Amino acid sequence: MNEDSLKKFNRIIAILVQLQSRKIVKATDLADRFEVSIRTIYRDIQSLEKAGVPIIGEPGLGYTIMDGYRLPPVMFNREEAMSFVTAEKLMQKLSDKSIGKHYESAMAKIKSVLRTSEKEMISDVSSSIDVRSKQSLFNNNIPNALELVLESIVQKKQVIIQYQAFSEELTQRTLEAVGVFYEYHYWYILGYCLLRKDYRQFRTDRIVSIQASDVPFSQAHGSLSDYKPSYSTAPKTEVVLLVDFKIAKYIAQSKLHYGFVSERSTEEGIEMTFRTADIKDGFPRWILMFADKITIVSPELLKTYTRSLLEQISNRLN
Numbered sequence: 001m002n003e004d005s006l007k008k009f010n011r012i013i014a015i016l017v018q019l020q021s022r023k024i025v026k027a028t029d030l031a032d033r034f035e036v037s038i039r040t041i042y043r044d045i046q047s048l049e050k051a052g053v054p055i056i057g058e059p060g061l062g063y064t065i066m067d068g069y070r071l072p073p074v075m076f077n078r079e080e081a082m083s084f085v086t087a088e089k090l091m092q093k094l095s096d097k098s099i100g101k102h103y104e105s106a107m108a109k110i111k112s113v114l115r116t117s118e119k120e121m122i123s124d125v126s127s128s129i130d131v132r133s134k135q136s137l138f139n140n141n142i143p144n145a146l147e148l149v150l151e152s153i154v155q156k157k158q159v160i161i162q163y164q165a166f167s168e169e170l171t172q173r174t175l176e177a178v179g180v181f182y183e184y185h186y187w188y189i190l191g192y193c194l195l196r197k198d199y200r201q202f203r204t205d206r207i208v209s210i211q212a213s214d215v216p217f218s219q220a221h222g223s224l225s226d227y228k229p230s231y232s233t234a235p236k237t238e239v240v241l242l243v244d245f246k247i248a249k250y251i252a253q254s255k256l257h258y259g260f261v262s263e264r265s266t267e268e269g270i271e272m273t274f275r276t277a278d279i280k281d282g283f284p285r286w287i288l289m290f291a292d293k294i295t296i297v298s299p300e301l302l303k304t305y306t307r308s309l310l311e312q313i314s315n316r317l318n
Contacts, residue, residue, distance in 0.1 A: 011036070012044050016053065019065045026062035081118040084110060085126050093131040094182065096204075098144035137187050138204050145210050149177050149189055158194075158215045162208040170208065171195070176217045179224030180204075184257050190227055194218070199227050236275040239283065240297040243270045247293040258286055271297070284309050 011034050018025050018033075027041045034041075045063060049055050054066035084107060091103040111119060138145050152159045152175075159177060164170050177191035178199070187204040236259065243251070248263075248270045259276040276283045279299075284306040287294055296303050 008044070012047055015041070015044055016048060019048075019053075019055065019063060024058065024062045024064050029062075078118065078121065081114055081122055082125060085122050085129060088126075089129045089131045093133045094137065094187075096138045096143055096146040098147040099150075102147075133185070139207055142207065142210055145204055145207055146180065146187065148210055148212050149180055152212060153177050153179065156217045158213045158217065160211045160213055161202065162210075163202055164206050164208055173200075173202070174213075175202070176219075176221060178221050178227055181224065184253075190224060192219070192221060236277050237279045237299065237301070239274040239276055239279065239299065239302055241272045241274070241287065242266070242268055242295040242297055243272055243290075244293040245269055247290050248272075251290065254286070258283055269295075280305050 014034070015025075015030060018030065027038050027045075030041045030044075031038045045055060045057075054069050056064050056066060058064060088103065088107050091100055095103070111122065114122070148159060156176075159175050161173050161175060162170060163173050172195075174194040175189065175191040176194070177189055179191075180187060180189050182188075188201045189204060189207075190199065190201045192198070193200040238261075239259075255272065255274070259274045261273045261275055263270050263272045265271075274283075279302055284302065287296070287306065288309065291306075296306065
């Protein structure tokens with residue numbers, strides 16, 4: 001088999017994988033992915049059809065495989081097999097117990113089709129990867145919280161939760177979940193809250209109980225990306241800090257949680273710009289952790305709130 005024929009064969013196999021893993025596949029998307037013309041994709045699809053793969057063309061939509069048709073999994077290469085190990089470690093620590101068990105079952109099926117050399121490699125490398133998470137991401141009393149929420153999204157059914165806010169207040173909320181996301185070391189559910197009549201986010205470790213219901217959504221909702229960027233509508237204040245070079249790298253992650261916008265290097269340090277909705281309390285408390293290494297450039301209001309907080313600390317110490 002010459003090089004061109006091998007490329008075509010690999011591309012056709014890859015197209016088959018795409019068809020098996022997605023409901024609808026557009027010819028234009030395949031052409032972009034494999035950097036070939038749409039006419040070439042048409043010929044590749046015809047080759048699969050001649051080989052007996054029941055492909056259905058949806059006018060204006062794309063291609064799909066007849067429901068129920070499946071080929072045995074394509075052999076995975078070494079790099080793909082190694083990525084499974086990393087994903088498995090992440091799932092064990094960063095998902096709830098129910099999802100973790102389902103993933104473990106799926107991984108067993110994937111491993112069953114690997115060659116012996118890949119199985120041995122996975123066994124060897126598994127002990128060299130670890131994911132450390134000290135905080136609890138879910139309430140241990142509800143090990144299937146994430147699974148229930150995802151199922152409610154698929155079924156478009158409401159869920160009822162008991163939620164404990166930072167104020168320790170316990171409230172019952174009926175949600176129409178839009179999606180879940182992992183941010184700043186915590187899982188969140190974003191959904192339409194019928195109590196507040198608005199979209200809200202809920203940290204999963206603060207959910208005391210969760211119950212599925214048979215009540216359908218009261219309205220149609222968009223995707224997670226439609227709501228997540230705008231869930232905070234509070235007015236924001238621009239803050240400029242001059243941060244010592246030595247400390248800048250240690251706040252690379254935490255600064256994102258406080259409205260980081262941009263930064264530039266100066267002779268005196270790193271000038272960082274933020275837009276924060278919590279200039280009175282949350283932001284001053286954060287910068288006090290490294291106060292001897294930063295200068296508040298603006299606004300004056302932040303200096304006032306920070307001084308007030310320092311006075312309170314001083315009074316308690318005395």
